Amino acid sequence: GESVGLHLPTLSVQEGDNSIINCAYSNSASDYFIWYKQESGKGPQFIIDIRSNMDKRQGQRVTVLLNKTVKHLSLQIAAxxxxxxxxxxxxxxxxxxxxxxxxxxxxxxxxxx
Amino acid sequence: EPEVTQTPSHQVTQMGQEVILRCVPISNHLYFYWYRQILGQKVEFLVSFYNNEISEKSEIFDDQFSVERPDGSNFTLKIRSTKLEDSAMYFCASSRDGEAFFGQGTRLTVV
Structure with a gap:
């Protein structure tokens, strides 16, 4: 079966709002996760990554949260x-x-x- | 800023023909990859290449596919006897020791 998936296919927000994009994974042995952004007609672009020894990692306007207990990953985009x-x-x-x-x-x- | 470049941007081929998709990875990278994305779907891993040999491959990467690094700069994906279902965006990527950088892709259309 599929190892990595997302909860919602679409998310609509207003400019200035914070966005939260969720992802569930099934392999409890996974130790490295990455978020990519893909604009129309382009290849995936790296945003941020996190290793399983961390719960949270922040970048510029983005934060990735990892909950290993429930095997859940989220990407938060500020503003x-x-x-x-x-x-x-x-x-x-x-x-x-x-x-x-x-x-x-x-x-x-x-x-x- | 260094980038992965792919040629051609769009390739149309007849069913049963062979195609070669070309990529120039970032020059100091060590790992090279091919992924594909069928329209509207997720990105799927095909194959990874390291130290002049295949290091990982998915179940999609069957005998129809092959990869080659013919010189110090190019990395190619050959698809023999293309099928209609091979129509997709094919992305090349490269990495050194962390994040993978993707090219803009080649859109392959099999008619």
Missing amino acids: TQPGDSAVYFCAEKYNQAGTALIFGKGTTLSVSS
Whole structure:
């Protein structure tokens, strides 16, 4: 079955709001997670990553939270801007010993002005 | 800023024909990957390449597919005898020791 997935296929927010995009994973042995952003017609772009020895990691306007107890990952975007409109994928290692990734289904974030 | 480049951006081919998709990874990267994305779906892993050999591959990457690093800069994906269901965006990616950087993709249309 699918290892990585997302709760909602779409999320619509107003400019300036905070956005939360969720992801559930099934492999309790996973130790590395990544969020990617994909704009229309482009390849995935790295946003932020987190290792399983952390619960939270912050970047510029983004925060990733990891709850290993319930195998849940979330991406929080502060003060969402129209340029944040894209599809967001969570990903984890395809094999724990390797470097390839398995992606979830994606959440389309739409930001209106 | 260094980037992964892919050519062509769009390839149309007839069913049964062979195609070669080309990629130039970032120059100091060590790991190279091919992924594909069928329209409207998630990104799927095909194969990873390290130290001049395949290091991981998915069940999608069957005998129809092959990869090659013919010189010090190019990384290619060959699809033999294309099928209609091979139509997708194919992304090349590379990494050094952490995040993978993706190219803009090649849209393959099999007719």
